Amino acid sequence: MKLFFRMALFFILALVFIGCGQQGATSTAGSQGDASKRTEAVEPKEEGFRTVSTQKGEIKIPANPKRVVELANSTEELLIMGIKPVMSSALSNGKIPPYLEGKLDGVNVVNANSVKVEDILAMKPDLILLSARTEKLYEQASKIAPTIQLQGDFYTWRERFPELAAIFGKEKEMKEWMAQYEAKAKKIGDEIKAKTGSETFALYVSNQSHYRIYGKALIGDVLFTDLGLPMAEGTPTKTTVEQVSLESLYKYNPDHIFLGYYAGGGGNTQANLEIAKKKNADLQSSELFKKLKAYETGNVYSLEYATWSLGTYPLGKEQALEKIRDIILKK
Template sequence: MKKKFMILLTAAVMSLGVLAGCSNSATQTQADGNAAESTNPSDSQDDSQNENPDTNTAEADASSAGSGTITVTDARGEVEIPADPQRIVDLSGNSDILSVYGYSVIGTANSDAYDYTVFPSYLEDILKGAKILGFSMQDTMDIEGILELEPDLIIISSVQEKMYEQLKEIAPTVMIELAQINWRDDINAFAEIMGKEDIAAQWLSDYDKKASDKGTEIKAAYGEETTYLAFLASGGQLYVFDAAGIGSVMYEDMGLAKPANMPAQDNISLPVISYEGLAELDPDYIFVVATEADMESLRQSSIYNSMRAVEDGNVVELPSSPYFNMGYSCIGREVFLEEFTDLMEQ
């Protein structure tokens, strides 16, 4: 399991180093964030997509309308796909987004970050019956397994681009250029491909209300200015969730306050801080994501134990599976919101 996590962290945390801008004597290393699930495109690519309203927009192809297909524009150009796909294989790690639009995948790479043979707990019901073909941050998947499923549509991210030529011989293949840390962009990109813009807008509106209401509830109970910090402890390193993962649920969605001098996150990479840098942040509440072994190691740190939040008992300990990449999933974010009050009271 440790080895699998290091594979994820290398793919999901660029070069296993980590970058960050921590001004508090924090160590800066380059880290790739997700997990979950993003592909680290260049800023220029993101800008060009925003400037072109037709990019990734599904358009009916008059010449093929009678055959029940549409022509869409993906990251590689135009591709003809079924207008109403019934047997979708998704390797991009966004089967949860497809479920929002009413699709049930038959094959997926939305496996658990710590055990590629099972689903994350928050997606077990949604993905029940789908075949796990790998993990979304892997560049190759089980080709034989895909063939056996006889898909009528395959969806990949640029992480799996090396498989594109093979996959398109099996079924029409769409490649999505995922955003770096803006999960909303990914929801909208899939909506445009699948022609589900109205559903996406409604889902995001409903989610934003849930998040705002939960933030109001928590601030009323614990104080408007109370600060929260979420970080991953792994292998002696401390990775801060800021603009990604559960950190972004707290700060961007719920509107909770950050500690002063937080290391900024402006791309897919998770900031890394030293133990001294962690202590300097001095949050009122700490959310720690860690395996049992990493949590035990953290508890041995005198610096950690001397922090005000630790001394006051204001620490929420979360198992790495599923919380490491829960915040990178739209469904996972909903689940985290629903759990938040209970987590604060445990």
């Protein structure tokens, strides 16, 4: 009888120990599973972001940003790539250029030089674009959202466009637009040169205080790079623009002269534009100017500010191609 009780007690104790061992194994497995989940929560696999290399270092940006604040004068490149910013620096003389009408509906269009950090914050951006001209905003802007300061400027738009395309992964759209633009420019350039042959061109520009001769910059870039028109001897090639005196303009003596004006230092206000326009008129009425070959042959083309400003950004340059063709061929 005693033996029976001893065997029964041994059997019961064995069952208890086996149960405890299984419970311990289950608890350990559960603990390991929870730790795995905690690790995954702490170090999640980030999706929808990518890292881009910029002059400020590597920056993580949204793969498909939805609320882009553009303060780098790059709105037209963005529109070409199918990106509509929530804030744009596309103002020209305080207005949206006519050729952009309808393309920026609902967009807060601002003067990039006077925008405040509070204005940027109110846009709730997920990406901010700056340039060297708006670098002063970088430190504060980068605390609001990922911020990229572009290396290029609108003077170097052919380099800046690929830079932007790489940031947004829109190289295909950029290349397609550039190809059609260059084909259009070549066609119009050939039409003009069929009439003017080897005759030379120059671009004289005035602001409130001085005169300039332009090489391959702004609308000069359209004339001499895109359309391939012959440059007057002495036109700057190592720089994009040179300040000149009224007396020195005579040495260029091109067959065709384009005249433009813009507001320089002091702000691009209507009052400053009127001063620059008056200085441009003074140039044309001078006795020295009337001795130039282009004046004597009637090949002087005055560009209103709206036309001059077309040469600044890509979509405007496309308009400028047609405008220049009409100015020369319809004369």
